[in-house]
Amino acid sequence: MNNTLPYRLAAPGEGRVDLLVVAAEHSGDQHAARMVRGVLAAEPDYRVCALGGPALAAAGAQLLEDLTAQSTMGFAVFGKLSFYRTLIAEVVRWVGEHRPRAVCFVDSSGLNLRIAKGLFEAGFSAKAGGPTKALYFISPQIWASRAKRRFAMAQHLDGLASIFPFEREVYADTALPVEFVGHPFLAEDYAAPVRYDPAGPVLLLPGSRKGLVKRLFPVMLEAFARLDGRHEAMVLYPSDGILDTLRACNPPDAVKLVKTGGAAVGASAVLTTSGTMSLQCALAGIPGVVTYKTDPLTYWLGRMIVKVEYIGIANLLLKEEMYPEYIQGAATAETLGRELQSALTDQARQQRTWAAAKRLQDLLSADAQRDVTAWMLAQLAE
Incomplete structure (x- = not known):
């Protein structure tokens, strides 16, 4: 079109x-x-x-x-x-x-x-x-x-x-x-695209819109690169147009690009933009972070219109920060990398995430x- x-x-x-x-x-x-x-x-x-x-x-x-x-x-x-x-x-x-x-x-x-x-x-x-x-x-x-x-x-x-x-x-x-x-994510016949697997790759989810992917994916790649090098990462993308945008950011070999729609991906941690996939990850109990970057004018207009404490839907529903949120200038590779390391190694954090996932499932069922x-x-x- x-x-x-x-x-x-x-x-x-x-x-x-x-x-x-x-x-x-x-x-x-x-x-x-x-x-x-x-x-x-x-x-x-x-x-x-x-x-x-x-x-x-x-x-x-x-x-x-x-x-x-x-x-x-x-x-x-x-x-x-x-x-x-x-x-x-x-x-x-x-x-x-x-x-x-x-x-x-x-x-x-x-x-x-x-x-x-x-x-x-x-x-x-x-x-x-x-x-x-x-x-x-x-x-x-x-x-x-x-x-x-x-x-x-x-x-x-x-x-x-x-x-x-x-x-x-x-x-x-x-x-x-x-x-x-x-909620469709909790329907009996619904096949969730993600699940929690402590031995799985790190999920990088920069979104389904080209502008957002261009801003956020390079930061996510740099944050992932700050890990110890023993991890792999996976990016789920919805369309060939988004795939082209992801490839233009030159991801390393350790970052695999996989189209959504296949078997559920087991993940150990996640860096995700706010949106549908962040709720999927939250329901699956995958520890991680919500982040977002847009152009300054859109962000300013959004802050004038949207009156909520959180941008992540799981955080909004639970009325607490299940996922830490880093928006605009706060979404730095250093900060996201540190949070990602914590999500991978902090057992208390992993247990808190799982408990929050159960409360979220109960709320939506x-x-x-x-x-x-x-x-x-x-x-x-x-």
Whole structure:
């Protein structure tokens, strides 16, 4: 997909579209794919289209565009505003023409809430009297920033499936139906990508966005180089574009680059950016550090908007520092190297990490009314 979108999204095959999924991030693509796979297993005749990535395509959705290849965060978004405005308008047009029974937005609130608003204003969504339900899976983190968004969401959306049990209370003062469907990382059929192995390699996880990888991976490499030389490291990457960015940083032979999606990787310690993989590592009880580096303007704007004590999702959920956090200038190779050495050798720290992982698992395994597949099937049946 180029930045001008000089064409229309593909038309679906014959018959009515039952569901359009919009998932712009790699993690959202994977979570949505598990839902779509379950929906199609229960209702093989349903037609699902998607703006997402390879996981949704493999799950049986007709992939209209690979949005995961355009994954962007921070100040870089401003360079693509024209592209995203055009994309939003095209999605609204497509929904108006093909009239799916429902659209399910997955995470990525900066894009998805604007599409939901566009559908409402065009009269295509059910809340505006149209034929298409507007649904949301994986709530925006309104409990961290811009909490007033919940009122616009209640106006534009027909339902929300949350992955954190406390989020029902966050929307309690709105008319938006919110259902806790369990966290996907704790589903019985979920295959975690990482596990704790004291004899395993060190994990270096600089993220899934090119700009972040360019800033953070060289620091991680230097921090790893400060160890005694007896360790190996592994980097998990989501796409070929990120692989090219990683290779451009000239990692040494001791650092292996492995694409996500294979068998679970056993790791002894981790240096990770905040985000989905940091929660995976926390649930697995891998000791380590959360770090983050972005351009100064994005960081300044973020600090003005986001009002939370921690950037790591595990720390936020536990309300304590399971993983030490080093952000911007504090994320030096010397500091990260020292923390990495501690994570590898300090048995008390390892035990504290494991205990925190158990508390986190308990927190996210609270009883859900039903899983996201059952929730979506019920929405499509109404």
